[in-house]
Amino acid sequence: MAESKKTRFVQGTALMREDVVTPMHHHDQSQDALLVKVDGVTRHMTGCEADGYITENYDLPELTEVEHVEGGPRLVKRRHILGGAAAGFGALLTATAMPRYSFAAPAEGAASRELLVCVFMRGGFDGLSAIVPINDPAYYAARSTIAVGAEQTVPLDGTWGLSTHMRALKPIWDAGQLAIIQGSGSPDVTRSHFVDQVTVERAAPASVRTGWLGRHLQTSSADTGTFRGVTVGGSTVFSLATNAMDTLAVSSIDSFDLAVWSSSQVKSRVQTALEEMYGGAGGQVQETAAATFDAATVLQQVRADQPGAPETYPDSTWGRGLSEIARLAKADVGVEVACIDIGDWDMHAGLGAATDEQAWFSRRARDFAEGLAAFRTDLGDRWATTTVVTMSEFGRRVAENGSAGTDHGQGNTMFVLGGGIKGGRVLGTVPSLDAGNLSLGDVPITLDYRQALSEIVSTRLGNGDNLAEVFPGFTPGAPLGIV
Secondary structure: OOOOEEEEEEHHHHHHHOOOOOOOOOOOOOEEEEEEEOOEEEEOOOOHHHHHHHHHHHHOOOOEEOOEEEEEEEEOOOHHHHHHOOOOOHHHOOOOOOOOOOOOEEEOOOOOOOOOEEEEOOOOOHHHOOOOEEEHHHHHHHHHOOOOHHHHHEEEOOOOOOOOHHHHHHHHOOOOOOOEEEEOOOOOOOOOHHHHHHHHHOOHHHHHHOOOHHHHHHOOOOOOOOOOOOEEEOOOOOEEEEEEEEEEOOOHHHHHOOOOOOOOHHHHHHHHHHHHHHHHHOHHHHHHHHHHHHHHHHHHHHHOOOOOOOOOOOOOHHHHHHHHHHHHHOOOOOOOOOEEOOOOOOOOOOOOOOOOOHHHHHHHHHHHHHHHHHHHHHHHHHHHHEEEEEEEEOOOEEEOOOOOOEEEOEEEEEEEEEEEOOOEEEOOOOOOHHHHHOOOOOOOOEEEEHHHHHHHHHHOOHHEEEHHHOOOOOOOOOOOOOO
């Protein structure tokens, strides 16, 4: 029989080597670039150039091709399964699930019942369209067509108003379970999406190659046990990256299972073959295989015990994602940290008037707020031990641009909510938005966002003794008192 044909990944391989390649995104896509380290020198390359360079100079996985026919593949043997696993164990599961498991059990005495949900508002969230300085004439002068009038807000205090498109958050505010932090951000902001997203998720000097949530899990746990960190979405976020363990990424509990063709009998044979292959391998390979099958079994039970999303959630990717987190939380499978993205905030043009219910920002704001309100209701008693925190790579400029949108800025707004939050307050400092008070036309960053995160990690997650490891290079300041 002829030797099975081998194929190497080519397109997209550059992005598999983040130690060598850094993507740089510009709102003008024609200026996008990849920065590639070549013999100690950083060079600009196109995607094709970078893919070629990485393919030629670095070892990458090879896949054994399988002959496919209608109804499924034939001639599938162990080497084919092993070939698929070479590209990542997730190749054996559905396209909607990329499983990467955390082998970390809670340390004895840790607050294992606490759940932290980290929401990344990707694209650069415009806090000034959400939490409005209703008494600042400079704000209205800077945004002649997109400013949110006081009549389009729900009053929070004498200074700030909540956009009516986010009115679903008002009951949480009234219950004292929502705190809003203004003027927050990273002191290393560059206004580049890719750079600043990684910086914010790293929450540490650039030499650190892990994320803040990964370091929290690593420093607050032993080395064995079930998965504790989850990303709801197509791939694990950088915040959960760690050198010591992997974490789970799943977009749908209902579709998380071994993906095979044909009958359950075929599925059973594939699983048996995998167990035989990996059961005696030892080390991390065996642990990964065992954890994968264990997690698939656990999530089968979650599917049986926890129904799908209540109708109160918005019918959106965001709403469905939050409902998946709630299912895991209520099933009590040991999840301590869950990450979820809500994107599409990069509104350089056509942000829209607040009076327009179908405007871009109006629709995204309603989706965001109504999803969180449904999440709170769905969790029930579990809300008392749940904390939700939002972050974004940067805020937007104060003045609108010529396209009725806003460009990349600096200072921004964070939301912190949960049953244990001391809310009903707007915290942080934002001066009047007169030009002389701005930072290069932007809301100035008056509070390092890690201040809020450090209080959550210390007080809600019970990991205060390891703050220097979770946030290296950062010294907490005066407490905000949000928890």
